[in-house]
Amino acid sequence: KMIYYVTPTYPRPEQMPELTRLAHTLMHVPRIHWIVADDQPHCSDTVLKLLRRSGLPFTFISSPKPFVYRGTNFPRGVANRRAALSWLRENVQEGILYFGDDDNTVDLQLFDEIRNTKKVSMFPVGLIGDYGVSTPIVKDGKVVAFFDSWSGSRTFPVDMAGFAINIEYMKPSASMPYIAGHEEDRFLVSLGLKLDEIEPLAANCSKVLVWHTKTAKYKKPSLKIDLHSLCLDYYNGLI
Numbered sequence: 001k002m003i004y005y006v007t008p009t010y011p012r013p014e015q016m017p018e019l020t021r022l023a024h025t026l027m028h029v030p031r032i033h034w035i036v037a038d039d040q041p042h043c044s045d046t047v048l049k050l051l052r053r054s055g056l057p058f059t060f061i062s063s064p065k066p067f068v069y070r071g072t073n074f075p076r077g078v079a080n081r082r083a084a085l086s087w088l089r090e091n092v093q094e095g096i097l098y099f100g101d102d103d104n105t106v107d108l109q110l111f112d113e114i115r116n117t118k119k120v121s122m123f124p125v126g127l128i129g130d131y132g133v134s135t136p137i138v139k140d141g142k143v144v145a146f147f148d149s150w151s152g153s154r155t156f157p158v159d160m161a162g163f164a165i166n167i168e169y170m171k172p173s174a175s176m177p178y179i180a181g182h183e184e185d186r187f188l189v190s191l192g193l194k195l196d197e198i199e200p201l202a203a204n205c206s207k208v209l210v211w212h213t214k215t216a217k218y219k220k221p222s223l224k225i226d227l228h229s230l231c232l233d234y235y236n237g238l239i
């Protein structure tokens with residue numbers, strides 16, 4: 001089965017290093033299609049060059065967030081993932097869908113495991129919240145509860161990178177809301193998912209194979225340097 005790896009992205013100084021690292025991971029994975037959805041009204045030329053150089057099959061979508069969601073504490077990556085979902089609906093009948101942000105770190109073993117997802121599989125994500133990990137709790141091979149530092153009255157308190165879906169199982173009604181903190185849960189609920197349908201991976205959720213890494217924000221130098229005069233090809237978000 002093909003894996004469709006859905007990555008929201010947006011221009012900023014850390015964008016190219018994040019995507020370079022992620023591309024170099026995905027280049028080791030067979031049968032993968034990278035859907036990169038750009039949070040701006042056009043597709044970044046720099047990102048396009050990287051996608052071409054990677055040699056990976058890819059789809060690059062322009063998917064700017066609606067203007068009202070600019071500012072602070074807005075839901076991140078939702079317009080991007082919605083655009084990817086509608087592209088999948090129109091173009092793909094089978095395969096595995098995985099939401100992997102541009103700043104996550106993924107162990108190659110995760111790809112082998114999610115490829116066999118029947119409906120929805122779940123697994124731990126490292127470096128999440130106060131507890132340092134967000135994971136389903138598994139008893140006798142079944143998911144019975146969740147361990148996450150913020151339950152937020154969610155049915156499925158999991159991170160975006162903590163589950164994979166078989167596209168054949170995805171309903172046309174599958175949707176992701178613009179509600180910060182509830183994107184994952186509402187999406188899984190919209191699939192009509194039941195607790196006993198969840199397939200635990202990563203040795204019954206005892207191994208961390210993906211991390212919610214966060215790169216420190218680059219601080220622009222206060223000194224005014226004219227980067228244009230250096231004729232750098234890579235300006236994306238730096239100036």
Ligand code: UGA
Nearest residue numbers: 007008009010039074075076077080101102103160180181
């Ligand atoms: C956490 C979760 O890991 C995200 O999957 C979830 O969407 C987000 O919270 C949320 O609930 O809003 P976090 O690390 O806090 O993510 O957020 P970012 O990594 O900054 O953003 C998530 C994704 O959206 C990234 O792939 C990022 O490139 C993208 N993004 C972020 C945009 O496309 N536009 C933005 O303005 C900001």
Ligand code: MN
Nearest residue numbers: 101103213214
């Ligand atoms: Mn992140």
